[in-house]
Amino acid sequence: MNYNKKTVRDVDVAGKKVLLRCDFNVPQDKDTGAITSDKRIVAALPTIQYLLDQGAAVIACSHLGKPAATFESYAKKQAEKGKEATEEGWKKSLQKLSLAPVAQRLSELLGKPVIMAADVVGPDAQAKAAALQPGQILLLENTRFEKGETKNDPALARAMASMAELYVSDAFGAVHRAHASTAGVAEYLPAVSGFLIQKELEVLGGAISNPKRPLVAILGGSKVSSKIGVINNLLEIADSIIIGGGMAYTFAAAQGGKVGESLLEADWMDYSREMIEKAAAKGVKLLLPVDTVCADAFAPDAKSQVVKAGEIPDGWQGLDIGPETVKLYCSAVADAGTVIWNGPMGVFEFPAFAKGTEAVAEALSKTDAITIIGGGDSAAAVEQLGYADKMTHISTGGGASLEFLEGKELPGVACLLDK
Ligand code: ADP
Ligand code: MG
Numbered sequence: 001m002n003y004n005k006k007t008v009r010d011v012d013v014a015g016k017k018v019l020l021r022c023d024f025n026v027p028q029d030k031d032t033g034a035i036t037s038d039k040r041i042v043a044a045l046p047t048i049q050y051l052l053d054q055g056a057a058v059i060a061c062s063h064l065g066k067p068a069a070t071f072e073s074y075a076k077k078q079a080e081k082g083k084e085a086t087e088e089g090w091k092k093s094l095q096k097l098s099l100a101p102v103a104q105r106l107s108e109l110l111g112k113p114v115i116m117a118a119d120v121v122g123p124d125a126q127a128k129a130a131a132l133q134p135g136q137i138l139l140l141e142n143t144r145f146e147k148g149e150t151k152n153d154p155a156l157a158r159a160m161a162s163m164a165e166l167y168v169s170d171a172f173g174a175v176h177r178a179h180a181s182t183a184g185v186a187e188y189l190p191a192v193s194g195f196l197i198q199k200e201l202e203v204l205g206g207a208i209s210n211p212k213r214p215l216v217a218i219l220g221g222s223k224v225s226s227k228i229g230v231i232n233n234l235l236e237i238a239d240s241i242i243i244g245g246g247m248a249y250t251f252a253a254a255q256g257g258k259v260g261e262s263l264l265e266a267d268w269m270d271y272s273r274e275m276i277e278k279a280a281a282k283g284v285k286l287l288l289p290v291d292t293v294c295a296d297a298f299a300p301d302a303k304s305q306v307v308k309a310g311e312i313p314d315g316w317q318g319l320d321i322g323p324e325t326v327k328l329y330c331s332a333v334a335d336a337g338t339v340i341w342n343g344p345m346g347v348f349e350f351p352a353f354a355k356g357t358e359a360v361a362e363a364l365s366k367t368d369a370i371t372i373i374g375g376g377d378s379a380a381a382v383e384q385l386g387y388a389d390k391m392t393h394i395s396t397g398g399g400a401s402l403e404f405l406e407g408k409e410l411p412g413v414a415c416l417l418d419k
Pocket of ligand 2 (some may be wrong): 376
């Protein structure tokens with residue numbers, strides 16, 4: 001895949017109407033719907049501000065959550081929960097996923113009004129987009145209120161595109177989806193990236209296509225099965241691969257080790273063995289834990305002990321890498337040129353089992369290597385442990401960064417103009 005894409009700086013935006021796809025999929029309070037973190041809105045500001053400063057009229061759009069775009073799909077979801085569906089209940093469910101609170105927060109952050117449209121491509125959006133002046137910003141309603149959005153319906157894409165003269169994508173968190181607002185619109189408009197996607201392509205793309213070596217990949221998290229594509233692809237490009245987290249127990253079991261009650265995917269043991277062989281054949285150093293912190297229950301206050309890897313007693317489960325493994329892994333990143341980290345080393349949500357993840361985060365904060373964090377939970381772990389500003393790059397897209405590391409073509413990137 002070509003990661004060298006045109007950006008907002010490569011085109012003339014002055015006086016143009018620009019359709020800007022943002023990632024305003026913000027976390028919300030379950031009951032009140034209030035925005036609980038405005039991080040994604042703040043992250044979108046540089047591109048928005050640049051476009052406004054350059055004299056563009058910005059038509060911003062985003063999805064939020066998973067609304068039922070039709071009454072039928074709402075009724076189906078309700079039926080699955082054994083509940084009855086009413087028209088009123090459906091409207092309320094949509095109301096909760098309106099982007100109006102985002103418009104308000106965005107307006108506070110920008111220090112200027114944000115005009116809110118009542119629909120995506122309906123009469124209100126059309127009229128407000130037509131009247132929009134350079135330096136003004138309009139926010140369309142939740143793109144997933146349109147049933148054509150997730151189907152990448154060309155009619156919807158064309159309707160969105162018809163309001164603008166240029167498409168700018170800055171929603172890295174959504175580039176792995178071929179939806180109308182993330183890829184479809186690029187069929188009808190010249191398409192370039194904003195600053196967020198530009199940085200993701202530079203750093204992640206650079207690490208994958210032309211890394212500063214040695215390239216060390218640290219992989220963890222819960223399951224081998226969710227990381228198959230990542231392991232496969234990184235085996236082709238990395239110099240070393242370090243395995244931690246829950247997936248390490250499937251590798252341990254595959255080598256005949258005892259893993260007690262640890263997370264185990266028996267179906268993936270053969271695959272794990274193959275990966276060990278493949279790494280050896282390719283000359284990729286594959287590091288597996290040598291010891292583990294195991295617990296007598298999956299609980300924050302469980303009793304714990306350190307045992308050798310593959311020697312976990314019955315009734316116990318591995319929840320973190322052990323101290324010897326920490327030493328081994330930290331020294332492996334010390335002289336790396338690039339480190340890509342995806343997946344926590346243990347159940348970091350429980351402080352008693354966060355030591356391995358914390359030690360790796362600390363080691364990354366001290367190395368001179370380019371350090372890249374991909375994956376939603378890994379990013380959360382690094383932030384929670386206070387190492388966020390010590391990393392070269394924390395990817396803003398959880399699922400998207402995983403598919404990036406898998407080497408997959410991302411529809412929302414592929415649709416942008418090459419440089
Ligand atoms: P990411 O979102 O960064 O790709 P994953 O979703 O694959 O990461 O995995 C994150 C989860 O893995 C965390 O919630 C963490 O608690 C869990 N995890 C890590 N180690 C273990 C383990 N030994 N046993 C069970 N769960 C684990
Ligand atoms: Mg995750």
